[in-house]
Amino acid sequence: MKFGIVTFPGSNCDYDAYHAVIDQLGERAVYLWHKARDLEGVDVVILPGGFSYGDYLRAGAIARFSPIMHEVASHARRGGPVIGICNGFQILCEAHLLPGALMRNSGLKFVSKPVRLRVENSDTLFTHRYEPGQVLRMPIAHGEGRFVADRATLDRLEQEGRVVFRYVDAHGEPTTEANPNGSLRAIAGIVSAEGNVLGMMPHPERAVEPLLGSVDGLGIFHSVLERVAA
Amino acid sequence: MSLFRIAIHIVPRRGLLDPQGKAVSDALHALGFSGVRDARIGRFIVLEMEATDAMDADAAVRQMCERLLANPVTEDFEIEGVHAIEGAHAT
Numbered sequence: 001m002k003f004g005i006v007t008f009p010g011s012n013c014d015y016d017a018y019h020a021v022i023d024q025l026g027e028r029a030v031y032l033w034h035k036a037r038d039l040e041g042v043d044v045v046i047l048p049g050g051f052s053y054g055d056y057l058r059a060g061a062i063a064r065f066s067p068i069m070h071e072v073a074s075h076a077r078r079g080g081p082v083i084g085i086c087n088g089f090q091i092l093c094e095a096h097l098l099p100g101a102l103m104r105n106s107g108l109k110f111v112s113k114p115v116r117l118r119v120e121n122s123d124t125l126f127t128h129r130y131e132p133g134q135v136l137r138m139p140i141a142h143g144e145g146r147f148v149a150d151r152a153t154l155d156r157l158e159q160e161g162r163v164v165f166r167y168v169d170a171h172g173e174p175t176t177e178a179n180p181n182g183s184l185r186a187i188a189g190i191v192s193a194e195g196n197v198l199g200m201m202p203h204p205e206r207a208v209e210p211l212l213g214s215v216d217g218l219g220i221f222h223s224v225l226e227r228v229a230a
Numbered sequence: 231m232s233l234f235r236i237a238i239h240i241v242p243r244r245g246l247l248d249p250q251g252k253a254v255s256d257a258l259h260a261l262g263f264s265g266v267r268d269a270r271i272g273r274f275i276v277l278e279m280e281a282t283d284a285m286d287a288d289a290a291v292r293q294m295c296e297r298l299l300a301n302p303v304t305e306d307f308e309i310e311g312v313h314a315i316e317g318a319h320a321t
Contacts, residue, residue: 057273057299061301062298093303094301100303101301103247103304106247106249108250108253148304149303182249
């Protein structure tokens with residue numbers, strides 16, 4: 001299976017994603033330059049973390065107009081899997097491939113630390129290898145990760161099972177203290193209505209081997225691999 | 231075509247937490263400005279652009295705000311001051 005990792009000017013987690021796919025998953029991966037107009041036949045697109053276009057104007061606001069985003073949107077419309085991590089999530093929201101927006105962390109600080117996530121829906125393309133309610137450890141590293149949307153959108157996301165990950169504490173509870181950025185309803189990751197586009201602020205690609213402190217991110221890659229290869 | 235200068239205010243939507251604005255309003259309270267009820271911090275953009283007339287310029291800037299300059303989920307924008315720049319005529 002072939003993963004395509006989009007590199008925007010300012011992306012800095014593209015190599016982490018590449019490493020996760022090549023070395024830990026044992027699958028193929030190619031970098032796709034943001035000016036490209038061809039996805040080179042990849043099965044899964046990853047929009048990696050970083051600071052595309054220096055986060056100028058708003059995080060992801062300029063990247064969403066990169067030529068490759070046309071192709072990414074077409075791929076998504078065809079049902080192709082897309083994973084947006086951190087800045088990738090911000091870009092997907094700006095591109096309206098996912099609802100809502102990511103705003104400045106409520107504490108104003110850039111937060112870089114491991115967090116706990118609860119799997120809220122283990123019946124998605126990206127999470128079926130996890131147990132329902134399983135608590136995962138993954139790092140976050142962002143200044144603009146506060147997920148917001150209007151109440152109707154939040155209710156719809158919840159009702160449709162599209163809230164995939166929530167920030168929780170050691171007991172698996174979504175407490176205020178466990179919410180690192182003030183995201184509404186402690187939302188850390190969501191999927192599109194069709195279920196083939198995932199956006200999340202935490203970094204699964206940095207939790208793929210014991211040396212990194214956690215292997216909990218691998219489940220996402222294995223989940224999508226199993227479904228797409230089937 | 232004439233050259234216009236257009237000012238655009240973009241602010242976080244009321245009701246959404248603006249942590250920067252809250253920090254500033256808290257600081258203003260600490261300074262004794264107890265009358266401050268709310269502070270929101272956004273962006274101020276000044277554009278110079280060619281257009282046939284002020285209405286044309288305003289319509290174009292509205293589109294720019296909706297498509298790129300403001301995020302419709304989190305921000306409100308206000309276009310003010312569409313001024314022809316005197317003496318400057320684009321060809």
